[in-house]
Amino acid sequence: MIGHAPNKLTCQCRAHLPFGCGPNMRFLPKLEQLSYKTREQFMYNGSFHEAVGSVLLTAQCFALMPVRGVTAKHPSSLRFSWRYVRTCCCLLFMASMLINLSLTIYKVLNGSITFNSIRPLIFKSCIFLVCGKALSLARQWPDLMMKWYQIEQDLPQYQTQLEKRRMAQTIRMVMLVGMMLSFAEHLLSIVSAINYAAFCNRTDDPIRNFFELTNDEIFYVLNYSAPLALWGKLQNVYSTFIWNYMDILVMIVSIGLASKFRQLNDNLLKFKGLHMAAAYWSERRIQYRNICTLCSTMDDAISFITIISFSNNLYFICVQLLRSLNTMPSVAHTVYFYFSLFFLIGRTLAVSLYAASVHDESRRPLRYLRCVPKESWCPDTMRFAEEITSDMVALSGMKFFNLTRKLVLSVAGTIVTYELVLIQFHEDQDL
Amino acid sequence: MWHVQISKQRRRRQQQLQQHGRALLKRLERHQRQRRRWAWQATNMNDLHDGSFHAAISPVLVIAQCFGLMPVRGVRAATERGLCFTRCSWRTWYSLLYIGAISFDALFAINFALHGGLDMRSVEPIVFNGSILWASYQFLHLAHQWPQLMWRWARVEKHLPPYASWKEREQLARRIHSVASILLSLSLMEHLLSIISSVYHEVCPLRQDPVESYLYAVSAQFFHVFPYSNWLGWLGKLLNVLLTFGWNYIDLFVILVSIGLSHLLTRLTRQLQQLVERPMPEKFWTYVRTRYRSIVELIYDMDDAISGIMFISFGSNVYFICLQLLKSINEMPSTMHAVYFYFSLAFLIGRSLSVLLFVSAVHERARDPLRLLHLVPPSGYLSEVQRLANELSSDNVSLSGLRFFNVTRKLCLAVAGSIVTYELVLIQFHEDEKSWDCQAGKQ
Numbered sequence: 074m075i076g077h078a079p080n081k082l083t084c085q086c087r088a089h090l091p092f093g094c095g096p097n098m099r100f101l102p103k104l105e106q107l108s109y110k111t112r113e114q115f116m117y118n119g120s121f122h123e124a125v126g127s128v129l130l131t132a133q134c135f136a137l138m139p140v141r142g143v144t145a146k147h148p149s150s151l152r153f154s155w156r157y158v159r160t161c162c163c164l165l166f167m168a169s170m171l172i173n174l175s176l177t178i179y180k181v182l183n184g185s186i187t188f189n190s191i192r193p194l195i196f197k198s199c200i201f202l203v204c205g206k207a208l209s210l211a212r213q214w215p216d217l218m219m220k221w222y223q224i225e226q227d228l229p230q231y232q233t234q235l236e237k238r239r240m241a242q243t244i245r246m247v248m249l250v251g252m253m254l255s256f257a258e259h260l261l262s263i264v265s266a267i268n269y270a271a272f273c274n275r276t277d278d279p280i281r282n283f284f285e286l287t288n289d290e291i292f293y294v295l296n297y298s299a300p301l302a303l304w305g306k307l308q309n310v311y312s313t314f315i316w317n318y319m320d321i322l323v324m325i326v327s328i329g330l331a332s333k334f335r336q337l338n339d340n341l342l343k344f345k346g347l348h349m350a351a352a353y354w355s356e357r358r359i360q361y362r363n364i365c366t367l368c369s370t371m372d373d374a375i376s377f378i379t380i381i382s383f384s385n386n387l388y389f390i391c392v393q394l395l396r397s398l399n400t401m402p403s404v405a406h407t408v409y410f411y412f413s414l415f416f417l418i419g420r421t422l423a424v425s426l427y428a429a430s431v432h433d434e435s436r437r438p439l440r441y442l443r444c445v446p447k448e449s450w451c452p453d454t455m456r457f458a459e460e461i462t463s464d465m466v467a468l469s470g471m472k473f474f475n476l477t478r479k480l481v482l483s484v485a486g487t488i489v490t491y492e493l494v495l496i497q498f499h500e501d502q503d504l
Numbered sequence: 505m506w507h508v509q510i511s512k513q514r515r516r517r518q519q520q521l522q523q524h525g526r527a528l529l530k531r532l533e534r535h536q537r538q539r540r541r542w543a544w545q546a547t548n549m550n551d552l553h554d555g556s557f558h559a560a561i562s563p564v565l566v567i568a569q570c571f572g573l574m575p576v577r578g579v580r581a582a583t584e585r586g587l588c589f590t591r592c593s594w595r596t597w598y599s600l601l602y603i604g605a606i607s608f609d610a611l612f613a614i615n616f617a618l619h620g621g622l623d624m625r626s627v628e629p630i631v632f633n634g635s636i637l638w639a640s641y642q643f644l645h646l647a648h649q650w651p652q653l654m655w656r657w658a659r660v661e662k663h664l665p666p667y668a669s670w671k672e673r674e675q676l677a678r679r680i681h682s683v684a685s686i687l688l689s690l691s692l693m694e695h696l697l698s699i700i701s702s703v704y705h706e707v708c709p710l711r712q713d714p715v716e717s718y719l720y721a722v723s724a725q726f727f728h729v730f731p732y733s734n735w736l737g738w739l740g741k742l743l744n745v746l747l748t749f750g751w752n753y754i755d756l757f758v759i760l761v762s763i764g765l766s767h768l769l770t771r772l773t774r775q776l777q778q779l780v781e782r783p784m785p786e787k788f789w790t791y792v793r794t795r796y797r798s799i800v801e802l803i804y805d806m807d808d809a810i811s812g813i814m815f816i817s818f819g820s821n822v823y824f825i826c827l828q829l830l831k832s833i834n835e836m837p838s839t840m841h842a843v844y845f846y847f848s849l850a851f852l853i854g855r856s857l858s859v860l861l862f863v864s865a866v867h868e869r870a871r872d873p874l875r876l877l878h879l880v881p882p883s884g885y886l887s888e889v890q891r892l893a894n895e896l897s898s899d900n901v902s903l904s905g906l907r908f909f910n911v912t913r914k915l916c917l918a919v920a921g922s923i924v925t926y927e928l929v930l931i932q933f934h935e936d937e938k939s940w941d942c943q944a945g946k947q
Binding site for chain 2: 433439440443444447450455458459462478479481482486489490493494496497
């Protein structure tokens with residue numbers, strides 16, 4: 074739809090020309106300049122760089138991934154420098170995060186340490202680590218995108234706009250749904266905190282009650298003041314975004330890799346069971362190898378974020394399930410609690426399934442290779458098949474575990490086991 | 505003037521063409537209707553054992569359709585060409601009505617469970633209703649794909665080595681019928697026992713009349729909301745029967761499909777067994793490899809279609825075994841109750857085990873040819889044999905539960921181990937539910 078609208082616009086301009094400008098054709102180039110959005114700007118070339126542009130731009134608003142030129146047409150215009158404003162913002166945020174983290178550590182160490190009470194500590198330290206990793210990822214990002222672009226250029230291209238647009242649409246959909254849900258969750262958390270603050274009011278000022286509740290680690294050490302409260306709230310919003318964004322980043326990279334494999338698979342499916350020349354197979358094998366190399370490069374780049382995201386999700390699901398045994402003080406709490414629990418479980422499931430789809434798609438060419446007729450079975454096809462069977466192509470968590478569909482069940486089993494043990498030590502806390 | 509004439513001519517020409525087209529369409533439709541009728545009539549003439557999976561499974565599908573599952577037309581047709589799925593047929597509407605009724609029942613069950621405390625035992629009706637609801641939705645979806653799948657299946661069957669005798673031809677149908685009748689009659693027996701145990705040995709009569717009291721207990725989720733009425737009680741009982749059938753049918757269907765798939769592999773292996781020790785030409789090996797590949801492709805297609813049902817079947821079986829084992833600690837109020845309880849527990853475990861064994865047989869049968877390939881004499885070990893051996897050793901051919909787990913024999917021990925683990929933990933939280941102590945139950 075969007076692709077056609079500007080095209081129509083320029084057509085109309087041209088149609089009006091004979092009436093408006095008469096035979097004087099000198100105005101034609103000027104009018105072309107006036108319609109400043111041309112069709113080419115709306116055409117997709119199906120590259121990953123183009124698809125993640127808006128996602129990275131959103132992340133930059135929240136002090137992550139400070140790279141310049143993310144919305145540019147070509148990845149060669151990506152730049153990273155320590156002197157850019159966005160990099161400085163990112164460093165500033167990290168410094169404030171560090172202060173907040175040390176305050177949290179102080180508060181946690183002063184109280185008793187239990188499975189439940191170290192929750193803010195784990196939350197904040199994870200976010201600090203992810204921020205640091207994202208900064209180093211941003212340094213590699215221009216190189217990574219160039220590599221990605223070169224490999225994409227070499228792949229068999231899709232013919233229609235619909236097919237080219239599919240990956241970008243999926244990525245945007247994931248980003249939008251994830252952000253909307255996390256926004257809703259944050260709003261609900263504010264509502265329930267306000268409700269709770271009104272319930273047990275320490276002071277007369279309701280706003281002060283709210284901030285003392287949400288940023289208890291700051292006001293445990295320092296006295297209450299409005300700018301400090303604002304700083305704490307801002308920190309809180311940013312942390313929540315980054316907490317969701319690390320899962321979304323893993324999902325987006327895996328969607329990108331899986332769709333590159335799918336692009337190759339669609340081409341192989343087109344020629345399934347037909348007599349193809351040996352050159353065709355050797356070309357496809359090299360393309361497959363390129364994507365595998367890309368996959369391992371991306372895995373090296375993001376595997377730290379992956380492992381943090383997975384362990385974080387595992388810990389939080391355990392904690393939330395354990396807390397579900399508590400009696401809820403109000404309806405607002407109940408709604409917030411179950412919404413956040415289901416959001417957490419759904420997000421974890423989505424990350425695991427999207428990440429596993431890379432492995433699934435990478436195994437698919439084997440099925441097409443099995444159907445190669447006898448006459449076109451050549452050393453290249455044999456090599457291709459052997460490579461697929463012997464390789465393990467998947468994203469991983471620092472190579473400790475590979476992200477496949479089997480992992481989902483083992484993680485679920487682990488959660489149930491831990492939960493059953495934790496329940497035995499659980500005592501109901503009155504909030 | 506002339507262009508008016510031309511446009512008139514063109515219009516007339518168009519009308520003629522349209523008429524021709526309509527006549528052609530009508531003739532085609534008539535032919536198709538006739539062909540379907542022939543396919544239908546042929547059923548009554550031929551015997552059912554033509555060795556195809558479609559013919560073998562048709563009686564089971566007919567029974568399932570009586571209970572509102574698998575609304576696909578032409579299951580009793582002589583060939584798979586008679587199968588079709590349409591949205592506006594009474595079967596589909598019946599199936600949709602069934603799904604609607606179950607979802608209402610599920611809502612009432614959730615309402616009922618939320619009023620008590622939520623724990624392992626009280627969510628039982630929710631899990632029961634929910635799994636059947638999801639499965640019947642999956643069956644509706646499967647019915648949509650069923651004609652295509654059966655056509656593909658028949659194409660694979662047609663190219664396999666022919667049957668040697670009528671006994672072999674009958675084998676598949678006989679196995680399917682015997683497994684289906686054993687499982688269905690056992691489930692009927694279980695259901696009757698449950699009725700007998702609760703009607704004749706009423707422990708806490710909720711109403712004066714034992715039948716009314718039974719109906720009240722069966723559809724307690726309705727009478728939690730509405731006052732007691734007889735017709736609602738009977739409606740609840742009808743739903744209960746439909747649900748119980750659906751619950752058993754999930755497992756039965758999975759078993760039957762895997763019997764069919766492993767039968768295809770057995771046919772290929774049987775031929776290979778006779779010829780493997782002789783040096784065969786390359787052409788033979790190409791034939792074997794392509795046939796094996798077509799069967800494996802069919803297995804993958806079937807797996808995509810039924811893996812959702814498989815997942816539900818395994819998940820609900822594990823849950824119910826855990827639950828029943830937990831309940832076995834309770835004291836039984838009467839002998840009849842004890843008989844019913846242990847029968848149903850044994851039936852449940854036996855059914856789950858047979859699902860596991862039958863489904864994992866597909867994996868076993870798919871590995872069989874590899875053993876035979878090792879017997880090929882050196883003179884006959886051609887490149888095609890090598891390719892087939894490579895494929896067999898590296899591929900993992902099995903049915904799966906949404907691809908989260910592959911069903912092989914190894915799964916059996918893993919599932920048993922996790923059941924024991926959960927059971928040991930659950931026992932610690934268990935309090936004896938004195939089901940004969942009516943006052944305790946009411947409090």
